[in-house]
Amino acid sequence: MMMIPLNITKTIHDWLYSVMPENAASITEMLLIAIAYLALFAVAGLYLVLLERKVAAWFQLRLGPNRVGPFGLFQTMADALKLLSKELTSTDKTDKFLYNLAPFFVITTSLIALSVFPFSKQFQAFDINIGVFFLIAVSSIGVIGILIGGWSSNNKYAMIGAMRSGVQTISYELSVGLSIITMVLLTGTLQLSEIIEIQRTGGWLIWQGHIPAIIAFMIFMIAGTAETNRAPFDLVEAESELGAGFHTEYSGMKFAYFFLAEFINMFIIASIAVVLFFGGWLSPFGITEGITWFPEVLWFLIKVLIIIFLMMWFRWTFPRLRIDQLLTLEWKYLLPINLVNLVVMAIIIWLNLTF
Amino acid sequence: MKPETINNNFKTEEYFVNMGPQHPAAHGVLRLILTIDGEIIKNVEPDLGYIHRSIEKMCERDSYQQIVHLTDRMDYLSSHINNEAVCLTVEKALEIEVSERVKVIRTIISELTRIASHCLWWGVMGMDVGALTTYFYGFRDREMINDIFEETCGARLTMNYNIPGGLMFDIHPNFVKRTKDFITHFKTKLPEYDRLLTGNVIFQKRTKGVGVLTKEDAISFGTSGPVARGSGFANDVRKRHHYSAYDRVDFKEALFTEGDSFARYQVRIMEMWEAMKIIEQLIDTIPEGDIKTPTNAVIKLPKGEYYQRVETARGELGVYINSTGTKNPYRLKFRSPGFSNLSVLDHITKGAKIGDLVATMASFDFVIPDIDR
Numbered sequence: 001m002m003m004i005p006l007n008i009t010k011t012i013h014d015w016l017y018s019v020m021p022e023n024a025a026s027i028t029e030m031l032l033i034a035i036a037y038l039a040l041f042a043v044a045g046l047y048l049v050l051l052e053r054k055v056a057a058w059f060q061l062r063l064g065p066n067r068v069g070p071f072g073l074f075q076t077m078a079d080a081l082k083l084l085s086k087e088l089t090s091t092d093k094t095d096k097f098l099y100n101l102a103p104f105f106v107i108t109t110s111l112i113a114l115s116v117f118p119f120s121k122q123f124q125a126f127d128i129n130i131g132v133f134f135l136i137a138v139s140s141i142g143v144i145g146i147l148i149g150g151w152s153s154n155n156k157y158a159m160i161g162a163m164r165s166g167v168q169t170i171s172y173e174l175s176v177g178l179s180i181i182t183m184v185l186l187t188g189t190l191q192l193s194e195i196i197e198i199q200r201t202g203g204w205l206i207w208q209g210h211i212p213a214i215i216a217f218m219i220f221m222i223a224g225t226a227e228t229n230r231a232p233f234d235l236v237e238a239e240s241e242l243g244a245g246f247h248t249e250y251s252g253m254k255f256a257y258f259f260l261a262e263f264i265n266m267f268i269i270a271s272i273a274v275v276l277f278f279g280g281w282l283s284p285f286g287i288t289e290g291i292t293w294f295p296e297v298l299w300f301l302i303k304v305l306i307i308i309f310l311m312m313w314f315r316w317t318f319p320r321l322r323i324d325q326l327l328t329l330e331w332k333y334l335l336p337i338n339l340v341n342l343v344v345m346a347i348i349i350w351l352n353l354t355f
Numbered sequence: 356m357k358p359e360t361i362n363n364n365f366k367t368e369e370y371f372v373n374m375g376p377q378h379p380a381a382h383g384v385l386r387l388i389l390t391i392d393g394e395i396i397k398n399v400e401p402d403l404g405y406i407h408r409s410i411e412k413m414c415e416r417d418s419y420q421q422i423v424h425l426t427d428r429m430d431y432l433s434s435h436i437n438n439e440a441v442c443l444t445v446e447k448a449l450e451i452e453v454s455e456r457v458k459v460i461r462t463i464i465s466e467l468t469r470i471a472s473h474c475l476w477w478g479v480m481g482m483d484v485g486a487l488t489t490y491f492y493g494f495r496d497r498e499m500i501n502d503i504f505e506e507t508c509g510a511r512l513t514m515n516y517n518i519p520g521g522l523m524f525d526i527h528p529n530f531v532k533r534t535k536d537f538i539t540h541f542k543t544k545l546p547e548y549d550r551l552l553t554g555n556v557i558f559q560k561r562t563k564g565v566g567v568l569t570k571e572d573a574i575s576f577g578t579s580g581p582v583a584r585g586s587g588f589a590n591d592v593r594k595r596h597h598y599s600a601y602d603r604v605d606f607k608e609a610l611f612t613e614g615d616s617f618a619r620y621q622v623r624i625m626e627m628w629e630a631m632k633i634i635e636q637l638i639d640t641i642p643e644g645d646i647k648t649p650t651n652a653v654i655k656l657p658k659g660e661y662y663q664r665v666e667t668a669r670g671e672l673g674v675y676i677n678s679t680g681t682k683n684p685y686r687l688k689f690r691s692p693g694f695s696n697l698s699v700l701d702h703i704t705k706g707a708k709i710g711d712l713v714a715t716m717a718s719f720d721f722v723i724p725d726i727d728r
Contacts, residue, residue, distance in 0.1 A: 060491040156372045160394070160709070231485055232557055241713050243378065317551070319558045320485025322710040323394055 033125055041114055041264060046076040048263040051305075052312055059316040086252035091154055094249070098152035103250065103257035105145030110264040113138045117271050118193045120281045120296035131192035132184055135272060136177050139227070142261065143169040146229075146236070149258070150246035161245030164323060165236040168226060171330040172233075175223035178338040179216040182345045183209065183276045186354065196280040204279040208354050212345040217277050219338055224269035225311055226326070228262060232318035233326060270307040271300075278303050367392050374712075376405045382479060383723030387700075387712075394708045399701040403727040410728040414687040419445050419519055419654040422687065427513035429691065430725035432472040433667040435504075436465050438517040443598055444663040444674045445519040448656040454644035455600075457521045459637050462600035463534065464504070464516065465665075466630040470541070471500040472668035473623045473630075476720045480620065481552050483717035484561045484710075489552055496544055503533045519654060521647030534638055538631050545627060553624065562616035566703045566715030569614055576702070577695040580670020581626065582719055585619035587612035592666035604633045616718035623720070653682050669693055669720055693726040 012032070016025040050065065050072070057064025065072030090099060116131045118124040128134060143166060150162020186209045187195045199205055206213045226233035237245030247258045274280055281296040288294040321329070348354060369392045376384040384405035390398035410429060414422045419441075426437035439461055446453060474497040481489025501511040506527045508516040516523055552558050568578070573586035583590050591608045593601040609625035611618035656678035664673040670692025677686040696719055704712045 056487075060488050061495055062491065156370065160372075163393075231487075234485065235710070241709050316488050318486060319481065319552070319555060319561055320710070321557055322561060322708055324708065325557075325560055 037114060037125060038111065041111060041267075042260065044267065045260040045263045046080055048267060048308065049079075049259070050076045051308070052263070052315075055309065055312045056316050059313075080256060083252055083256040088252045088254060090251075091249050093154045095152035095154075098148045099249075100254070102145045102149030102152065103254040103261075105148070106142050106261040107257040107264075109138055109142040109145065110261045110268060113268050114264070114271075116192055117268075117275065118196055118280055119300050123297055124193060127191065127193050129189075129191045132180055132190045132195075132276075135268075136173075136180065139176075139265070139268065140169070140173050142265065145261075146246050146258075149250070153246075153249035155249050157242040157244075158246050158248045161236045161242045161248070165229060165246060167323070168229070168233065168235065168326060171327060172223040172226040172334075175219055175330060175334045175338055176227055178335070178342060179220040179223065180272070180276060182212060182216040182338070182342050185342070185345050185349060186213070192275055192280075195275060196282060199279040200282055200286075203355060204277065204282070206277040209345060209348070210355060212341050212348060213277065215337065215341045216345070217273065219334055219341070220273060220276075221307075221310070223330075223334060224273065225314055226330075228265040228269055228311075230262070230266065230311060231315040232320050234315075234320060235323055235326060266308055266311055267304065270304045270311070273307050274300060274303040369397055382721060385697075385721065385723045385726070389709075389712070391709070394710075396704055396707055396709065396712055399704055399712065401697055401700060406724050406727050408724075408728065411687055411689060415684055418682055419656070419684075422684075423517060423519070424513075424515055426689075427515060428724060429689065429728055430667055430669060430672070430693070430722045431512055432475060432722055433465075433468050433669065434512060435461075435468045435514050435516060436665055436667040437672060438515065439465060439599070440663060440665040440667075440672050440674045442517040442519050443665065444661050444676050445654065445656065447663055448659070448661040448676065448678065449519070449650065449654065451520055451648050451650065453521050453648050454646075455642040456644035457646065457648075458600040459641050460522060460526055461517065462604070463634050463637050463641075464507075464514075465599070466633045467500050467503065467534065467537075469630045469668045470627050471497045472720075473627050474500075476623060476668075477548060477552070480717040480720075481558075483713050484558060486552060486555070486558070489548075492544075492548065492551065496541055499533075499537050499540065503530065503537065506530065506533070518647065520650040521645065523647075525646050526641075531638055531641070534634060538635060538638075541627075541631065545624070548624065553620070559617060561710070561714050562620060562718065563613075565616045565707065565711045566718065567613070567615045568699055568703050570612070572699065572702060573614070576699045578670070578699055579692050579695065580666070580668070581609070581619050581622040582670065582696045582699070584609055585611050585622045585718075586614035590671065592664050592671050596664060598663070598665060600637060601633075604636045606633050616714050619718040655680060655682050656684070664690070667692060669722065669725065670696060689728060691725045691728065693721055693723075697721060697726050 013029065016028055020028070053075070054064040065075035068075040068078045090096070113135055115126040116124070116128060116134055118127070146165045146169075147162050150158040150165070183205055184190060186205060187198050189195060189198070195205075199208070202208050206217055209216070229236045237247070242248070247255055250258060281300040283289060283296070283299050288296070288299070369390050372389045372391055374387040374389055376386040386402040386405060388400040388402055389396055408428070410425050413425055417425065423438050423441050426441050427434040429437055474493040478490035478493025481487070504514055505511045507530050508514045508523070568582070568586045570587045573583045573588040578586075578588070579590055587610060589608055589610055592598070594608045606629045607625075609622040609629060611621050656676065658678060658680040661676045661678070662673060664671050666672075671690070672692055673690030675688040675690065676684045679685045700716065700719070704715055707715070
């Protein structure tokens with residue numbers, strides 16, 4: 001099944017190079033891929049919102065959206081349309097330039113990060129040899145968007161939310177980075193496609209690295225949830241404390257960008273977890289290894305959805321931490337554990353105790 | 356802010372934030388003027404008046420039967436208990452003895468009201484500390500009680516079931532069965548509450564040691580209800596100043612001594628268990644008897660002052676009536692539990708974080724129309 005679209009991309013590629021000069025063709029190709037990614041992940045983000053609402057409903061003895069389309073499948077589409085047609089309001093005395101810039105900052109960085117993921121063997125836009133590094137770098141830009149959004153909207157709640165976000169994201173970035181580095185130690189490469197190739201022969205990395213890998217995974221999940229600003233770390237938009245937090249003053253599509261970015265970030269965190277710990281698009285125990293027509297992207301999606309479900313599970317069952325408890329957790333527990341874990345991983349690799 | 360705490364070049368600036376009157380954590384139109392230094396609260400000043408309806412003044416205009424209806428709109432979550440308070444005062448003044456049946460039914464419905472109120476509080480408490488799911492669990496069980504009320508008195512929230520001298524009409528034939536069904540159902544659900552929220556590490560971290568109210572302060576600020584009992588101040592009106600059928604039931608007064616938000620939480624959870632115990636003792640033996648003791652169509656209280664207190668879900672509600680012998684009171688004053696409880700807020704949240712303030716407020720269970728009549 002995946003072969004057909006791949007043939008299409010090849011056809012387009014050949015046709016573009018035949019009708020225009022090489023440079024123009026490659027630029028056009030990049031643009032086409034960018035547009036395809038944008039469309040794909042905007043829709044994916046919308047369906048993640050729907051999934052979240054459905055999951056929340058299951059947890060909360062409700063039915064969830066079920067009116068628009070079969071099983072409410074078009075609900076978030078309708079919501080997006082509504083947000084598109086809404087007036088973009090803003091308060092007086094906002095810093096207009098920064099206020100308008102902030103949502104784009106947030107959404108763009110999330111979308112850029114998506115480009116390096118190997119969704120299947122062929123389905124990868126941008127296979128660079130510093131993939132992991134690129135991911136960490138790009139995903140830390142998003143917080144600037146939140147900070148300037150909260151600061152420029154001239155609202156005290158937004159300001160408190162933004163400052164909380166700054167503190168939180170910068171702290172937890174360390175844990176995310178260190179747990180990723182723990183795994184990189186095991187693979188010896190930063191290139192995401194190679195990381196997956198290593199897992200094809202030796203088993204998933206969470207199996208190869210056993211105890212330190214499991215610890216790294218747990219820390220990654222906690223820190224990743226914190227970095228996406230989701231409950232139990234949703235202090236940024238703690239509605240019982242701050243109204244809506246940093247995006248209080250945003251309306252219409254600008255709000256939708258923030259909202260969508262949260263879900264795409266969740267997808268990114270889940271994707272990193274899948275690539276680094278659960279073998280990316282590789283099938284479990286190689287059960288579809290020989291089947292050439294099998295869409296490997298399906299395995300990737302299944303794994304990502306399981307991890308996203310886990311994150312939603314956190315969100316709908318846990319209360320929220322307080323800001324000082326949040327920082328205590330990171331600086332006094334996660335970070336030291338992580339550093340020790342890094343050394344343990346190094347020793348295990350040195351002594352050749354990996355599976 | 357003392358600059359020497361950090362260094363002279365790094366000064367922080369205090370600023371004001373209005374929490375409310377339209378704020379998700381206030382559960383009504385309570386406006387808190389917060390003075391904040393970063394995340395740390397320097398001062399909390401409650402500002403009331405956004406839902407003032409002059410209920411006490413309106414009472415001076417109305418007849419005693421009409422006053423009962425107004426009390427629904429004070430603490431709407433324990434509307435039946437408010438009605439009962441006014442009726443008890445009027446009955447006391449008229450020296451009417453209501454039948455045993457009325458007393459027992461009033462007590463059962465009061466306790467059901469208490470469970471319903473605490474269910475809602477539990478849901479909202481979870482929501483305020485960030486666990487949104489609790490809200491729906493609390494409402495699921497509260498809904499069953501509301502259905503029982505609807506069948507018996509025709510209303511779900513503002514019940515108006517009491518009249519001076521008894522009850523408006525007899526209980527619905529299904530009442531006993533449905534109440535028993537509810538008790539069986541709720542006995543399986545309360546442990547679920549504990550599993551979902553009480554035992555949660557984050558929840559305990561958010562509430563233990565937060566908003567500590569000492570016993571001395573609890574007494575001197577005049578707090579009552581679960582707030583006072585969470586600080587070890589035993590003041591349950593049901594236990595100490597019997598009214599209705601509370602003299603014949605056996606129940607424990609929920610009492611915790613820590614004085615923090617978690618203690619207040621535990622008091623309410625325990626009160627739900629005790630309320631079920633009270634209902635179980637009474638539900639099988641509702642005595643036969645008249646549903647109302649006849650009064651004059653126009654009630655005129657003898658000249659004098661009358662006071663009666665009851666225990667609502669939030670604490671001690673006192674009704675003071677000063678009568679000059681006419682058909683309406685000369686002065687009627689409600690001593691509402693929420694007002695005294697609110698006065699503690701500034702005292703115990705100073706120096707805490709914004710998140711602490713929200714958790715403390717949730718554990719106080721404010722109903723703003725009760726504070727601001």
